[in-house]
Amino acid sequence: MEQQRRAAIDGWYHETQSSQQRHTPLDPCQTEPDSILLGLEQKIEPSLRRLLTQRNGLLFAAQTCYNKLFPKSVSLSRFQTLSLYDRLSSALTVAQVTGIQPLCSHYAARLAPLNCPDASRESNIRQTHLAQYARLLATQPTLINSAMLKQLADVGLSPQDIVLFSQLIGFVSFQARLLAVVNALAGRPATVLPGFPRPEDNDQRGFSLQLRSWHAFLPEVDLHKASKEQLDVLDFCAPDARESSFYRLLLQDSATLDALSAVTTHIMQQHGDEKSALKEWAAAATSRINGCLFCAGIHGRYYLDCGGETAHIDSLFQDNEVKNVAQSSIDPLVKSVKTLTQAPEKFDASAIQPLVNAGYSYPQILDVLLSSALFNWLNRLIQTLGESRPA
Template identity: 40%
Template sequence: MEQRRREAGRNHWYHETQSSRLPDDVVSLVPEAAHVQDRFLLDLTVDDALLAPHVLWLSTARKLCAQFFPERLAPDRLNTLSSYDRLSTALTVAQVYGVQRLCNHYAARLTPLPGPDSSRESNRRLTLITQYARQLASQPTLIDGNLRRQLDEAGLSISDIVTFNQIIGFVGFQARAIAVFQAAMGIPVRWLPGFDIQQDAPAERFQQPPLSWHTDLPLRDTALADERLQAQYQYCAQQPLLSELAGLLIQDPLAIEPFVQLSTQLQPAQDIHREATLAAMMSARINGSVACFNDMASRWTGDAGLPEAVRNGERALNAWSHHHPAERAIIQATQLLTRAPDRFSQAHLQPLVEHGLSTEEALRLVIWASFCGWLNRLKLGLGDIG
């Protein structure tokens, strides 16, 4: 059963993984949070002028909401993730990031659903799903081949595993996007004391010689795919950021097209290319995605000492950025948004504007950094370097 409780001093939903049926009279803390028109920003009130430059990618993000969390879902042999599995995963990830609007929404949508049966197999499956989701969200470098094999042993198909990792990445992106627009509107942050923020990945991961990324999951044979899916595969494979993932992403065929569209829509314009590369490097360094970091470091066109400073950790980075105030503002904003989106506020956006970016460019930059966190988790969840 998805048991929820409110702890003293913590205005937050929690859930535990025990399976059985919910009593009919159980209601969520904020039941109206399930009924929103905008399933991505969750009816957050944002000025039209602020939203206008982001209409295209927000529309695509809403399409992904519908694909990952449909109103009606009929699992089959190759796609076994139920609505309960998906929303339980979303709530787990939302809890990690602490964005209250997101926690309320997924808790309210999950509460009325019947949980899985109380068999040992169902309990083990739900426990593994919950633990994996929490680890990939909060400590992504803990994910390895052994954990992927446990998901397989728990009955998740390859399509399930791809979709599952996509959902975790998507909800993390959603949490940060909401946090960014709340900051842009000057909404005070309400983070909860006592919650640890994400710790940076160990520097040792970034000291090894360059190695290529690979997956230990079987890739789909594109020769057996229909014409439409082959076209989507080719389109995905042509995107530098996604090419290595293409053979896996087509195993979630309904999500691949809007996901690739979103990746292209969010890539910042050429005039802030260097700033975007720095933000992407910071995201990869904190999350521990060596493959993503090396890719972005190879694109860096600024001061040659920066990639090495980022590799070596915060002390080296602080020393480097002392004489680079504009880059320092980007570094600090990306660090907080990546580590603790619930604490991200207008005070972290304003320095970007003060150092030369327009409000639109500043928002684009931090939304891009949020999407990079999703890519980092796909690379860490679906494979490794070696």
């Protein structure tokens, strides 16, 4: 337990003791009722569809996050300069690089009625930086550095803007993979556009179970000046969230932090569910594939705490290409997670079948894939908004 508390203090690990009811939003949905699965779940045969309906809390939490990021209108201020056009055009960019066509169509339809920004030089430069950052964070998060965050600040984004922008990219990355899972459960073949770029493996090295600390690149919220609402959100995120640099930074936009916390709770800690070795293994594998040293180490330790095999971690953390790690693993889970993480547009029923053949039940498979989808969101926040160092 001390190790778990240390991880929460040094980083973000979500070991909430809050009630899930805390995360039920009091405000009604501001957009169409299903902007998450886009109706694709109707194509799943009834017995598998029930697996999703049993996750209504998760889907409601994800819808709430969507509503916070993409409301019908956005009031701009000195601290909040990302317009609805900025948000939806960036979401469309992320959807396009994931190759999930229904998601592209959804964000394109919401973007279409909006007026484009003016054609001034400054506006064009700003839009270029937003698109480049969104594309890079969605595809190769290990390449984002503090200099790129400064570039966003140089074109007028506040720390609150940058946090919200990164949350937005992470959320759409999560949503794309959620839709890929739904498509696979429906047994539909993947549709890959001609010439779609092949994802590249990252070259991150140094994976281990060593404790690491995390330090923000951007100003954190001063808790002495925080509002009661901000402090309430922080306290419901994790027991030691006030001591966490990561949580204090994400508190720059407390609404999205609250929504992220709810989604994380519903995936990683269902009511009455003990920590799951399968979920932790999927989290560690996804983090390894994304090149996130911090998350891979934490969830590698949690996997072992849940009775996981040391040999699996040793194989996962060896310093070679992710491609080789997936190919050499005797566990098909790593291969499925790799496809979902690096090429969601190719994730279909054929990516699930090896898990079925290996004896995993469909509830277990869904647990694994939801955990992986979540960490495609969380890894992007950890990797780009700060840096981790050996503790």
